[in-house]
Amino acid sequence: MLSFLSQPYPARDLRYSRAILQALLSGSLIAFILVVFQPFGSYNWQHPYKNYLLAGYGLVAVVGNLTDFVVTQKLFKAYFAEGNWQVWKEIVRNMAGFVLAGFLCVVYGNLAIFMPFSAAQVGYMITVCFMVGALPATVLVLLNYAYLTRKYSQSVTAAAVQPMPDVVQDGMLELVAENGKDKLTIPAGELLYLSASDNYCTVVYTEATSVRKALLRSSLSRLESQISEQHVVRCHRSYLANLNRVASVSGNAQGYKLHFDVPSEPVPVSRAYNSVVKEHMLVC
Numbered sequence: 602m603l604s605f606l607s608q609p610y611p612a613r614d615l616r617y618s619r620a621i622l623q624a625l626l627s628g629s630l631i632a633f634i635l636v637v638f639q640p641f642g643s644y645n646w647q648h649p650y651k652n653y654l655l656a657g658y659g660l661v662a663v664v665g666n667l668t669d670f671v672v673t674q675k676l677f678k679a680y681f682a683e684g685n686w687q688v689w690k691e692i693v694r695n696m697a698g699f700v701l702a703g704f705l706c707v708v709y710g711n712l713a714i715f716m717p718f719s720a721a722q723v724g725y726m727i728t729v730c731f732m733v734g735a736l737p738a739t740v741l742v743l744l745n746y747a748y749l750t751r752k753y754s755q756s757v758t759a760a761a762v763q764p765m766p767d768v769v770q771d772g773m774l775e776l777v778a779e780n781g782k783d784k785l786t787i788p789a790g791e792l793l794y795l796s797a798s799d800n801y802c803t804v805v806y807t808e809a810t811s812v813r814k815a816l817l818r819s820s821l822s823r824l825e826s827q828i829s830e831q832h833v834v835r836c837h838r839s840y841l842a843n844l845n846r847v848a849s850v851s852g853n854a855q856g857y858k859l860h861f862d863v864p865s866e867p868v869p870v871s872r873a874y875n876s877v878v879k880e881h882m883l884v885c
Contacts (some may be wrong), residue, residue: 609686625663707723750854778819810818840868856875
């Protein structure tokens with residue numbers, strides 16, 4: 602069981618627009634349930650603005666979701682990076698979300714002058730949040746893990762990776778940094794991948810039988826625009842990979858990983874770019 606909990610799990614990777622949309626949808630659903638079904642004794646609660654006050658908990662859910670987004674993906678991005686994320690961390694993260702939700706509910710109730718702010722009330726609301734969401738949230742994490750593992754963990758060997766035969770990479774590739782002076786010129790076929798970190802990109806390539814790395818101050822998108830080879834594609838928001846150098850593909854719940862024909866670090870394929878990669882190779 603402990604080994605299962607330590608298995609890789611996909612971290613949430615949202616843009617601001619999608620995070621806001623997800624928060625609004627979640628808040629709308631909670632407001633609808635509370636107003637229409639009025640659970641937890643709220644049916645017997647009398648107040649001239651009851652429906653408006655109950656719907657306000659939807660706004661609490663929006664604030665909680667956006668707080669989670671900012672904390673986990675902006676303030677502590679390195680800690681919540683997908684490479685470090687595991688099943689147990691996702692479960693604990695959900696539990697922490699219920700604690701935050703309970704606290705925010707009491708803050709809201711106190712501001713709306715219908716709920717006292719006390720440790721007992723906070724404890725009660727946290728308990729309610731756990732009763733409502735803890736089991737479904739944990740089950741969803743486990744089901745999602747099982748689904749993604751089955752989807753991505755199929756054995757993929759070198760025979761299953763079929764680069765397009767009509768592509769010849771014998772030209773030279775010139776990558777120019779933002780200052781216009783620093784350059785890297787290599788045979789296009791020697792490129793393995795590019796990875797982005799902050800304002801820099803690492804170019805990984807081969808020279809004879811050795812793997813080399815070069816650092817250029819540039820965004821990944823800027824360097825991508827300088828590459829015309831069709832088999833050098835974006836496979837992750839932080840990676841470009843030369844699919845002609847991919848020897849095999851492996852996978853776990855976090856998605857596919859590309860393994861090259863020389864010893865080097867594997868490159869992740871984010872779920873958003875699965876179709877792009879599959880256009881250039883057969884993954885079975």
